[in-house]
Amino acid sequence: MxxxxxxxxxxxxxxxxxxxxxxxxxxxxxxxxxxxxxxxxxxxxxxxxxxxxxxxxxxxxxxxxxxxxxxxxxxxxxxxxxxxxxxxxxxxxxxxxxxxxxxxxxxxxxESESQNLEEVEIRGEVSKTVFKLDKRVFNVGKDLSSTGMSGLEVLNNVPSVNVGIDGDITLRGGAGVQILINGKPSVLADESSNALGTITADMIESVEVITNASAKYEASGTAGILNIILKKEEKKGWNGSITANTGYPYSHSVGLSLNRRTEKFNLFTQMGGGYRSMPRISETRNFNKVTGETISSEGENFRNETFFNITLGTDYHINDYNVLTLSGNFAYEIEDQPSETNFKYLDANGDLISSWTRNEVTDAINPKWQYDLNYRKQFKNNKDHTLQVSGLGSFFGKDQSSQFTSRTISGLEENRDQKTATNFNKVDYTFKADYMNPISKEFSLEAGSQYEINNVGNDFKVEDYTNGEYVIDQSQTNDFEYIQKVLGVYTTGAYEKDKWGVKAGLRVENTELNTFLVNTNEENNRNFTDFFPTLHTSYKVSDKISFQAGYSGRIYRPRLWDLNPFFNISNNFNVRAGNPNLQSEYTDSYELTSIYRIGKASFSSSLYYQYTTDVIERVSTIEDNTVFTRPYNVGTNSKVGFETNGKYIPTKWLTVNADFNFNFFDRKGEFENQNFNFSGSQWSLNLTPKFKLPYDIDLELTGRYQSGYETVQGEVSDYATLDFGIRKKVLKGKIMLNLSVRDVFESRIRENFVSQDTFDNYSFGQRQRQISFGISYGFGKGEAMNYTGRRR
Incomplete structure (x- = not known):
């Protein structure tokens, strides 16, 4: 025992x-x-x-x-x-x-290495890019040259993005960019308006650059997607900031961001208003090789705008797992567009036949509004297990009238007085549902759908002054109706380990498109279904280098102004019009990206390849010395390119950011028995050094170069620009004074050369140097002037 x-x-x-x-x-x-x-x-x-x-x-x-x-x-x-x-x-x-x-x-x-502990209060001021599996996020800070910037100008500062002198947006040199606001189509991103010009830099939190999108995103945009995220602060209590800017040419604006956060509600608003004048110098020259005659023009036009934009919204936190958001936006523009253009008509010997002046007076009002209802549910088992349902409606209208008068200076009498009237209405609806389920630590599943309706009416009338009265020109007058409905359904699955991850998906979209020319009783109806597979993967080699790879199928559907055959006669010898028979572009996009670090420098480099069919090109023809430019589907385009973004921090007082993009393309196509086969290349370089000077003064310079490139009928010239900005902090940063000069040397010009067997066409455009001064003040809890609208 x-x-x-x-x-x-x-x-x-x-x-x-x-x-x-x-x-x-x-x-x-x-x-x-x-x-x-x-x-x-x-x-x-x-x-x-x-x-x-x-x-x-x-x-x-x-x-x-x-x-x-x-x-x-x-x-x-x-x-x-x-x-x-x-x-x-x-x-x-x-x-x-x-x-x-x-x-x-x-x-x-x-914290970023570019700032030390004494600079914590201004960390949110410098724009930075964050890399994710299928996108890059450009966080918009209070960069010096951004003073007084509009949404379009902010996009021009985003790596890989270029905004042309006329507001045309390209991504890696390619058109066909889909622009979203807060992940959805928006009246603020409508290319038929200038609404992005009513958004100020202070209203934008970040821009997502998606060059190779997953199946979650709609397949529109062969070049990629730009998603603009607007600010919405959520710190408890009252928080906000106010900015005021003035500049030359006349550019004055005031912006206010305001937020009130309680236990259940988050009330937010963004307001912007002001006036700006955008002068533009232009030249054109049409040379008819058959007759030897030349018509040239030189002029200056203005786009004067008084604008107002307000966004109101609220988040209602029903409980810890359910949030309901209701928001609305209203924008209003009053346009005044005076211009004067001098014309010369020369015979084959270069002798003057006649010269005259054409004056334009255009007035327009553009109301825009949008509302958005969003419900988000977070499941209790996992914070990333979510369901989100939303509905969005928007309207954009334009009531515009133009008066064109001609005055003969010498030679033959030129009487080309005209009047135009435009009544434009666009109504859009978008309904979305997205479900995300992280089934396990390694595997997650996404599924969802989107239904979008676009309904447009454009009633356009042209009247010619004949025999003492205005008579309707039936050949240029019509009522264009456009209705497009797109239903998309997608699913993705992702598997991610410590070093390796993969994400695959499939999106199916059905498109119903109907266009109708009322006066001529012409209609074009289409209904088609497309499948868009996507695949993304990433691999971590070491703590200094990792790789990402992706594939996606994309589509570019012709938009309203691509299809509308009646568009612009401001210069009645160089007319741009649409083509109602235009077909969609399809692109297969492949991309390999590496993220690596060498000493004090960090880089992201991408090698990409895109193959596009039914490429949409703007083709020019000549009739009676008038050049008409219309879009047509012309063959295929193969493009291979390399892009690298880098940041170098040699000292505490200097940071250098750079972006370089090069691509080589091979065009194959034929139009009206003319061979359009050719190869070419283009490249761009952005370089931005930022200096931290004594007495709380910051200085930055931004240099940009865009190479020339060959087109199907000619070439586009290169250009280089320089922007300058300086900032001074006052009262420990609660007040900021900013001065910026954009296009210091007025070198941002656009020249387009078209050379054909029967004619040559040359066009030139340039905008003035812009000087802006701004003052901003932040209030409320937290970082005062460092209001950046951080997400909850």
Whole structure:
């Protein structure tokens, strides 16, 4: 009995010792989420390592996911956690508490290496780019040259994006860009208006550049997608900022951002209003090779706008898992567009036949409004398990009248007095549903649908002054009706491990398009269904280099102004019009991206290839010395390109950002028995050094170069520009004074040359240098002037 007790006690002691040993060797799970301090954006592919507390030897490591999350395990007891990512200061965590073998580090903020601790209050001011699996996020800061900028000018500062002198937007040199506001189509992004000009830089939080979109996004846009995210602050209490800008040529605006956050509600508003004058110098020359005659013009036109824009909205937090958002936007523009153009008509010997002046007086009012209802549900089992349903409606109208008068200076009498009237209405509806389910730690599933309706009416009338009265020109007058309905359904699946991840998806879209010319009773009806597969993958080689690869199918559907055959006669010898028979473009897009760090420099480089069929090209023809430019489907285009974005921080007072893009294209096509086969290339370079000077003064220069390139009928010239900005902080940063000069040397010009067997056409356009001065003030809780509309 005594031995039984002894052995029993020994067994219990042994089991207790083993249990303690096992418990001591039990694995500890370490987890957390990594975000950028200045923007609260998640940081993907950052390095997390567990090191020995005394020797700094590495025990185990991992990288953050696309959402900035990480998780790893260790059996060690004495350790520290080190977090690093290129371009950011390394953070070491050694003071923590482990409970039940779990170490939850929560949300960890990393700071950019370009600022030190004394500069924390201005971290949100410099624009930065964050890389994600299928997109890049350009966080819009208070860059110096952004003073007084409109939404279009902000886009021109985004890497890979170029905004032409006439507001045309390209991505990596390609047209066909789909522009979204807060992830949805919007009246503010409508190319038929100038609404992006009514959004100020202070209203924009970030721009998502999606060159190779996943199936979640609609397939429109062969060049890619630009998603503009507007600010919406959510700090409790009253928060806001106010800005005022003035400049030359006349450009005056006031902007206000205001937010009120309570326990259940988040009320937010953005307001902007002002006046601006946009003068433009233009030249054209038509040379008829058959008759030897030439018609040339030189002129200056203005687009004077008084504008107002207001966004109002509220988030209602029903509970911790359900949020209802209702928002609305209203914009109103009053346009005045005076111009004067001098014409000369020369015979084959270069002798003057006649000369005259054509004056235009155009007035227009453009009301725009939009409303958006959004419901978001977060499931209790996982914060990323969500359902989001939304409905959006918008309207854009234009009531415009133009009066053209001619005055003969010498030679033959030229009486080309005309009047035009435009009554334009566009109504859009978009309904969306998106479901996201992280089924396990490695696997997630997405599914959703979108139904979009576009309904447009454009009643356009031209009257010619004949025999003392105005008579309707039936050949240029018509009522164009356009209705497009697109239903899209998608699903994606993603599998992601510590070093490797893959995401595949499929999107199916059915398009119903109907156009109708009322006066001539011409209609064109189409109904087609397309399948768009997508595939994205990423691989982490080391803490200094990682790779991403992607494929997507894209479509560019002809838009209203591509299809409307009656468009613009401001210069009645150079007329642009649409083509109602235009077909859609289709593109297969492939991309390989590397993200790497070399010393004090960090880079992202991409190699891409795009193959497009039924390419839409604007083709010019000549009739009676008048050049008509219309879009047509002309063959195929193969494009291979290389792009790299980099940041170099040699010292605390200097940061250099650069963006370089080069592509080579091979065009094959035929139009009206004319061979359009040719090859060419184009490249662009943006370089921005930023200097931190004494007395709280910051200085930046932005240089841009866009090479010339060959077109199907001629070529477009190159140009180089320089922007300058300087900023001074007052009252410890609560007040900011900004001065900017855009296009310092007035070198941003656009020249287009067309050379054909029967004619030559030359066009030139230039806008003036812009000088702006701004003052801004922030109030409320938090960072005062550093209001950046950070996401909750």
């Amino acid at each position: 005594r031995n039984l007790i002894k052995y029993t006690a020994l067994l219990v002691f042994t089991l207790m010792f083993v249990g303690v040993s096992i418990s001591q060797e039990k694995e500890i799970t370490i987890s957390g989420t990594l975000i950028e301090k200045a923007t609260s954006q998640p940081i993907p592919y950052a390095t997390i390592v567990v090191k020995d507390l005394d020797t700094s030897n590495v025990f185990v490591g991992t990288t953050t996911s696309d959402k900035g999350e990480f998780s790893l395990t260790t059996k060690e007891k004495d350790f520290l956690v080190e977090i690093s990512f290129m371009g950011y200061s390394t953070q070491v965590i050694s003071d923590f508490k482990i409970e039940n073998a779990l170490l939850d580090l929560g949300t960890i903020e990393l």
